[in-house]
Amino acid sequence: MSNDEIMPAEAVKHTVARLTYPGGAFAVDEEVYLDRPFSAQSKAFISQLSHRLMESASGEFSNDLMALGFWFRDAAVNQLQAEQEKETQALLKPVGVVFQVAPGNVETLFLYCGLLSLLLGNFTLIRVSRRRNRLFDKLLGLLNELLSLPVFSSICQRWQLIDCDHSDPTIGQISAGCDLRILWGSDATIQALRQIPLKPSAKDLSFAARCSLAVISVAAVQQAVSDDSPTYQRLIEYFCRDAFSLKQQACTSCRAVVWILEGVDAQSCAAEVIERFWVDVCKYCLRHGINFAGVELVQRVTARQAMAIVCENDCQVLSGENVLFERLQVSELSSTLMAQHAGCGLFLETAIKDMCSFVLPDAMGVQTLGYWGLSKAQISAWLQDALKRAPMRAVPARTVPLGQMNQFERVWDGYDLCRELTCQMVIG
Amino acid sequence: MIEKTQELFSRTDYVHTLLGMPVYDSLQAQKEEVFLSLIKNLTNHHFDCCDRYRRVLKSQQLASPQEIQNIAHLDDVPFVSVNLFKHFTLKSVAESDVVKLLYSSGTTSQQKSRVYLDKDTAQLQSKVLMRIMQSFVGKQRLPMLIADMPLSEGNTTDDGYTARGAGIQGLAFLGHHHTYLLDRNMQLNLDGLRAFAATYGQQPVLLFGFTWVLWSKVILSLEEKQVSFSFPKGVLLHSGGWKKLRSVAVDNPTFNSHVINRLGTQKIHNFYGMAEQVGSVYVGCELGYLHCPSTADIIVRHVQTLQPAELGEPGIIQVLSLLPLSYPGHSLLTEDLGRIIGVDDCRCGRRGKYFEVLGRLPKSELRGCSDTL
Structure with a gap:
């Protein structure tokens, strides 16, 4: 992709500057990088973000912002939590390190899946597309504002956006260290990304062209x-x-x-x-x-x-x-x-x-x-x-x-994302 | 089975007619009368001979030769997307009749167009190209500089030519004593250029190259080495688009002034053409406007509706050429943006439509999860 197709965004640099992922061997310090599902802090962050999204939903992209904010409103998050706890008898733990390669052009998609991952306690790394537009910039602006608050400093560590080329070795390093890799994109892109090895216990969840x-x-x-x-x-x-x-x-x-x-x-x-x-x-x-x-x-x-x-x-x-x-x-x-x-x-x-x-x-x-x-x-x-x-x-x-086709749901392409993003526990 | 149209199409007569038309002398109205009738015959020929093309036309309510004959206006001649040649083999002759395969440069996607030429089409392309170019450089073959590497070194594929290779091969006919300005590593052959200048410097010479290659490999190298030449009677023909030059903020006047500075050539003609329609190129006149030759025409279409645009209004360029006999590429919707400046009244004296190309259509901010790149 040539330079003229990438709109450099100040906001991206800002967020990417926060990138402190441990890299290499992934000696993930649980205390720092993992959290309990539905922790008070994740919920507080998501709640504030949801409010800000809905407040800022006017003019251009108001539908996208409103839909995203509404999806993560307090009532919905609480209901999600109730459902999860009921299903699992409150025995829930995160899957671990989740690496998401987000699609280029449904700008809000990286947040649906990415915030769900955060909410469920995972150390979440999201490679965002290099194709940028105004909606994407707006989202990053909102995120940065919130993430710069001292109260959310731990979120910054557990939830990181990555801005790099597909060929960047970072992709390989994170892939080698993650527990779950979520791929969105065209068939060709997904096939290419799948060539990058995961550790044996990790799995790929891919959402190909449909x-x-x-x-x-x-x-x-x-x-x-x-x-x-x-x-x-x-x-x-x-x-x-x-x-x-x-x-x-x-x-x-x-x-x-x-x-x-x-x-x-x-x-x-x-x-x-x-x-x-x-x-x-x-x-x-x-x-x-x-x-x-x-x-x-x-x-x-x-x-x-x-x-x-x-x-x-x-x-x-x-x-x-x-x-x-x-x-x-x-x-x-x-x-x-x-x-x-x-x-x-x-x-x-x-x-x-x-x-x-x-x-x-x-x-x-x-x-x-x-x-x-x-x-x-x-x-x-x-x-x-x-x-x-x-x-x-x-x-x-x-x-x-009709009218709801583009709405995001926790069950996507037949996969329940809440299940995929947590580790199922069995009591014999 | 589709019934063959009864000898609507005699190749010999057709080629004869094409080569008999004056290149730039007809008023648009006169030209269109002849052009429309010829391109309808050509459309029918491909309808008969290319199953895939026929399917496309049938889906667009052109189900029979009669319906094609009923087309009353040039705007209504069906077009196919130039990108179709990237995804499908489209040809109207038997495999055994293919003598040459051209590949487009494929700058915007990895996939390249494949263009199948039979003997007649290849010859026709070459003859028409000569006729058009001769009207700018004269009938005499001239000593020729080519701002590229020799075809023995590159610009070919296993089974054919790249667009650049095809261009070089086509244009080389206009000259003799060809000197290639680049070696296989795309480095400037300064010794060759010096020798050429010493022998032919003061007489009429022809220079040809692809705009970006000429700029980045020849002009910039000469500037770096602080070497200049003087070909006061030279004519420079160049083509290939301005996309890369625009990215380094070089426009047509800047390009020309650097060329004049380094090569001392005042007569500079840019021309527009594509691998999918080799031969009937659109050459820039003394005023810098691109002109449609007798064997080709353009229609500019509205960027949102695809209806013919108003005169002067920028839109998507559709190119029509009478030359493709072996593949249905005679009417193509391109990805180029352009506008028609005027008709019949260019101050250079050439008749017909004249236009400018404004570059590739801008990549839109497509939304959707179709790709992550």
Whole structure:
């Protein structure tokens, strides 16, 4: 990566200056570097950070800051603690040294996982991406402010950000000394990082590239449209939030839409409803200044044309007059198609008779399935039914109502992070 | 099976037409009439002969040769992303007809484009390049300095040429007594340059190099050694983009003044082109504007909508070339930012569109967990 792509941030230097990790042999002094899960001090730090995040949540990035602050609010942390203690009969200890290699561009992600690790008592080292932007700087500013308070000086030792190249020997040293390494990134990045050895007792937890999609009941949309209800407006808002809030770049970003036709009178009716939906999504984008530009457009065109090349059946561009994003209609979704997806305002689209006949292709690696116009019971029934059939691997690990696709949860890609970040104890 | 279009496309006639068109003399309206008809034929040819290209067109509502023939305006000629050549083999001829393989420089990603040339395309590229360049340097072949290493030393791959290699090979046709200014280690061959200057210094000579190489390896070396030469009748052609030069704050006028200072050459022409469309290059005129030759054209597209941009408005450059017969690279959406300055009215006298390249599209602040690098 060349220099002009890195925005040097004063704030980073500041935090990195705090870096005092013991290095080399990792003679971790427990007194200094480890703590009890949910210790008063960790909770106090997280509580203050949460307050500051929510207070500062205005203007640009307010959603990201608010979501992060809200996630770590006192009530949520207390509830997490209660759950953990109940599950483990209050026998909890940290996993030890946790090394997280954070993704480049969901700026808040390193904090979700990183703060959870701190909360659970681990010595936490986070290699932050060298791709920086204003949100990242803002987060670092908040962290530095708090960490410079004398009361949190011990947090500074137990929770450190590292700013170095992927090729830096530091990565190898920390890897050799950590108990748990958490990797986020593209498949290639994760494969490359995995070549760096861990100690025999340590383990890797990796969150590789995934994709997400939404299933929407056309009949429900039709109903909502005809009522011209707030429900319909919320649908548009939720969809746009899940699709566009991270520029369609996150694993959880909605990149494909499956229309459920059950309950719609006629085929032509369905087409009308779907058209209307997209027109309103487009209007929403215009109102909220959502757009893609430059390189993003070239990436979108590349991906869409690559999909046409690899698509086994015919596919059709359906964008009409809309120029803000593109739609590609396919007869069915496949992992081959999704593998070409690069976000940037492209939606794969397909329609199926009913939820029962919906089978995700194996190996598609669905992260999240968002749903709308279908009840939780319907989704649950579908999941139970799907699990009885092969391929089980194709059943998504996470299904949430539309609007929540990008929300962070302690169970991610099927792993309970609280469990991963603590050591399970057994009393025989 | 797709039915073959009945001899819409006779290669001999096509090549003949191309080589008969005056390079810069047609008004845009006249040019477009001919150009549109030719590029539609070419589009049809690739639709017939390249299965992958046909799939792309079919997904974009161009399902038959008839629909391609119905295209009424140059703006509506379909384009493919230049990046597609990095991910897929795209060719419209049999493997056995491929005589040359070009690789793009691949500066922005590790993956390089692969461009497959058959005999006709390679020849056409070479002929058109000659015609364009001759209009700047004259028909006579000139003693030539090349600011690079000899092809025997590099710029080739196991099975083909890099973009630089292809450029050197193409341009070398314009000259004789080639002197290569760099050795295999990219060090300046000062003795060679001195000998060349002693023999040809006062007569018309041709200099060619890639902008960054010329700057960093030749001009800066000469400055370091405090050596200057004088080629008062020389013409310098250079290409390859300004990205690296901009990073060291060198713009076109600075570049030119240093060249004049060190090589004594006043006539300096920058040109724009790419490995995916070798041959029909866009050469900068005496006023510094890039001109579309008869065999190529550009469309600048709005950075958010991809609709054709207004005159003068910066946008994404789409390049159209009539030369690619062996691969469907005749209409490409690039990653370059540019703007059209005007049409038919450049003060240099050349007709058609003239434009400037404003660099690569800026890397956006993409958000998402797609990469940690």
